[in-house]
Amino acid sequence: xxxxxxxxxxxxxxxxxxxxxxxxxxxxxxxxxxxxxxxxxxxxxxxxxxxxxxxxxxxxxxxxxxxxxxxxxxxxxxxxxxxxxxxxxxxxxxxxxxxxxxxxxxxxx
Amino acid sequence: xxxxxxxxxxxxxxxxxxxxxxxxxxxxxxxxxxxxxxxxxxxxxxxxxxxxxxxxxxxxxxxxxxxxxxxxxxxxxxxxxxxxxxxxxxxxxxxxxxxxxxxxxxxxxxxxxxxxxxx
Numbered sequence: 464x465x466x467x468x469x470x471x472x473x474x475x476x477x478x479x480x481x482x483x484x485x486x487x488x489x490x491x492x493x494x495x496x497x498x499x500x501x502x503x504x505x506x507x508x509x510x511x512x513x514x515x516x517x518x519x520x521x522x523x524x525x526x527x528x529x530x531x532x533x534x535x536x537x538x539x540x541x542x543x544x545x546x547x548x549x550x551x552x553x554x555x556x557x558x559x560x561x562x563x564x565x566x567x568x569x570x571x572x
Numbered sequence: 573x574x575x576x577x578x579x580x581x582x583x584x585x586x587x588x589x590x591x592x593x594x595x596x597x598x599x600x601x602x603x604x605x606x607x608x609x610x611x612x613x614x615x616x617x618x619x620x621x622x623x624x625x626x627x628x629x630x631x632x633x634x635x636x637x638x639x640x641x642x643x644x645x646x647x648x649x650x651x652x653x654x655x656x657x658x659x660x661x662x663x664x665x666x667x668x669x670x671x672x673x674x675x676x677x678x679x680x681x682x683x684x685x686x687x688x689x690x691x
Contacts, residue, residue, distance in 0.1 A: 466618065497683050499677040508668060509685055511621065514677035556676035559632050561609070562619040567628070 467492065467564035472502045474570040476549060480541040483567045485553030486534060493534035496557035500529055503566075506547045512551075522523055545571050574609075576669050576682035583688050584659050594652040596670030598680075601647050609672040610643065612665040613684075620665075621626035624672060624681060637664040641691055661689045663664055 464523075468486040475481040485492065492498055498516045501509035511520050513529035516536060526541045536555070540547055548571040553564040580592035588658040592610070599606055605678045633641050642655045648680040652669060666686045670678035 496677075497675040497677070501678075503619075508681040509678075511677060511679050514673075514679070515675055518687075520679060545632050554619075554621070554678075556675060561637060562622070563611075563621060566618045571691045 464493070467555060467562050469551075469564035469567045470519050470552060472568045472570065474572055475543045476572045477538075477545065477549075479543050480539060481543060481569065482540075482553055482554075483538045483569070485536040485538070485555075485556055485564050487557075487562065488534055489532075490530065491555040491557035491562055492536050492547070495556050496531070498529065498531060498536040499554045500527075500536075501552045501554065502547075502549045503552065509552065520533075543571055547571055574671060574680045576671065576680060576686040578667060578682045580667070580685055580687065582660070583690065585691050586660055586689060588659050590654075590656045590659050590663070590688060592654045592656075592667055592669075592685065592687075595685050596650050596652070596669075596671070599671060601625075601645050601650070601652070603627055605674060607672045607674065608645070609669060609670050610652075611677060611678070612663075613668070614643070614665040617665075622656075622669060623654060623665075626674075631648045655669045661691045663687070664689045 500513040503509045517529040576596040609624040640647040666684040670681040
């Protein structure tokens with residue numbers, strides 16, 4: 464099983480919106496509505512931002528949203544803030560296993 | 573409040589077996605739907621899922637590492653143990669445990685424990 468495909472980096476200015484894609488196959492992203500997104504700041508543990516494609520855990524800003532089309536899931540961050548600068552990872556359930564994406568470094572310019 | 577904490581050796585030698593313990597609180601692994609997972613992250617690299625154990629003692633492993641991994645639980649102690657055999661320098665990483673739901677999302681993570689494999 465290969466890792467899910469994410470862009471290595473994305474950037475945006477404060478206040479702008481950005482979208483991070485996560486591409487898999489019909490056996491993982493496309494086959495289940497079980498895509499999660501995690502934010503990781505340097506030296507810290509990952510934090511759950513989105514689960515089951517588009518659900519936000521309690522306490523996560525509504526500036527974060529998730530969606531899916533076919534084999535590609537997306538994380539959108541609106542109203543970019545300096546504190547959003549971090550690494551972002553997608554994850555998908557697949558046949559009694561889990562896959563992560565390669566991670567995307569978000570830079571807030 | 574749900575918390576998890578990883579513990580284990582910071583340094584292991586090549587070919588040795590690594591044993592990591594995840595001690596958790598705030599939930600019970602005997603409750604239906606509860607699961608604990610292990611994930612690792614080599615320095616500067618991406619997250620990699622390793623293994624999962626659920627409330628019913630079902631176990632699931634990464635396809636690429638399944639021959640080297642064993643996950644177990646001690647419900648009375650609120651602990652999950654991961655062993656990884658035949659350690660190699662490429663296994664140098666921060667190892668995390670996390671509470672995970674059946675859909676695969678991990679809502680609470682431990683702080684991680686760094687393991688270096690070197691002679």
